[in-house]
Amino acid sequence: IRAFGNEEESEKRFDQANKDLTHTNLFVNRVMVSLMPIMMFIMQGMTLLIIYFGAKQVDLGHIAIGEMMAFLQYAMIIVMSFLMVAMIAVMLPRASVAANRVAEVLNTEPTIENPVQITSFDEDKKGLIEFKHVSFKYPGADEPVLNDIDFTARPGETTAFIGSTGSGKSTLINLIPRFYDVTEGEVTVDGVDVRNVSMHDLRDRIGVVPQKGLLFSGTIESNIKYGAPDLSDEELAEVIDVAQAKEFIETKPLGVEEPIAQ
Numbered sequence: 134i135r136a137f138g139n140e141e142e143s144e145k146r147f148d149q150a151n152k153d154l155t156h157t158n159l160f161v162n163r164v165m166v167s168l169m170p171i172m173m174f175i176m177q178g179m180t181l182l183i184i185y186f187g188a189k190q191v192d193l194g195h196i197a198i199g200e201m202m203a204f205l206q207y208a209m210i211i212v213m214s215f216l217m218v219a220m221i222a223v224m225l226p227r228a229s230v231a232a233n234r235v236a237e238v239l240n241t242e243p244t245i246e247n248p249v250q251i252t253s254f255d256e257d258k259k260g261l262i263e264f265k266h267v268s269f270k271y272p273g274a275d276e277p278v279l280n281d282i283d284f285t286a287r288p289g290e291t292t293a294f295i296g297s298t299g300s301g302k303s304t305l306i307n308l309i310p311r312f313y314d315v316t317e318g319e320v321t322v323d324g325v326d327v328r329n330v331s332m333h334d335l336r337d338r339i340g341v342v343p344q345k346g347l348l349f350s351g352t353i354e355s356n357i358k359y360g361a362p363d364l365s366d367e368e369l370a371e372v373i374d375v376a377q378a379k380e381f382i383e384t385k386p387l388g389v390e391e392p393i394a395q
């Protein structure tokens with residue numbers, strides 16, 4: 134949207150969907166609002182009729198008062214049930230749409246799966262990432278985003294990607310933890326193809342700092358220990374030092390125990 138200056142078009146589409154929803158909701162609520170007085174009118178009118186005619190029968194000694202009251206109660210229960218059916222008629226379509234969507238999500242088969250034959254990492258090549266003639270196309274896209282990318286990122290060195298918005302930097306990074314599988318070529322981490330190792334082990338070896346910072350509610354400490362719950366105090370101090378967060382934490386009255394909101 135950003136790259137093609139499509140904001141206005143997207144706003145229009147959202148506006149249209151919003152208007153449709155408003156119209157439907159207004160219609161449903163108007164129907165419901167008029168349904169209630171009608172139902173009430175029927176209910177109270179029926180009560181009146183039953184008492185009017187019932188009283189005469191009681192007067193003549195044909196039925197007892199209790200019998201009339203029982204009849205009234207039964208009639209009420211029946212009318213109430215119709216009211217309920219009307220309510221359900223409104224709720225049911227909504228529920229079924231929601232249920233379909235939930236089922237759709239639950240039935241989605243992950244495209245990325247653990248390999249049958251798990252290879253272990255090559256410890257001699259620890260920290261080495263290689264892209265070998267990698268091409269990648271998003272599912273359903275016509276054009277590949279990445280075309281024949283070939284490079285080696287060595288441990289101890291900093292490898293950077295520079296490019297304009299939409300040139301595929303994030304896409305390229307997402308191939309390393311295997312969020313997507315390459316269309317052609319291969320991506321290797323520690324000397325093995327990412328498709329041949331277990332996803333848990335692979336992601337255990339990778340740290341990602343995303344474009345958008347995100348903290349979880351808790352304390353500074355719990356946020357740091359999120360990925361490694363049994364970090365020792367010395368290690369914690371080291372991590373804080375590396376992240377250059379020491380200065381910031383020292384200004385807090387509670388230090389690492391300082392509460393953080395999401």
Ligand SMILES: Nc1ncnc2c1ncn2[C@@H]1O[C@H](COP(=O)(O)OP(=O)(O)OP(=O)(O)O)[C@@H](O)[C@H]1O
Pocket residue numbers: 271274278296297298299300301302303304305
């Ligand atoms: N999930 C997706 N499905 C389909 N196409 C996508 C998806 N994510 C990104 N793209 C497309 O892939 C191309 C590269 O996007 P990418 O997000 O990798 O760019 P980027 O270089 O990280 O941009 P930025 O500098 O804005 O972060 C864009 O044309 C984008 O529209």
Ligand SMILES: [Mg+2]
Pocket residue numbers: 302303304344
């Ligand atoms: Mg990006």
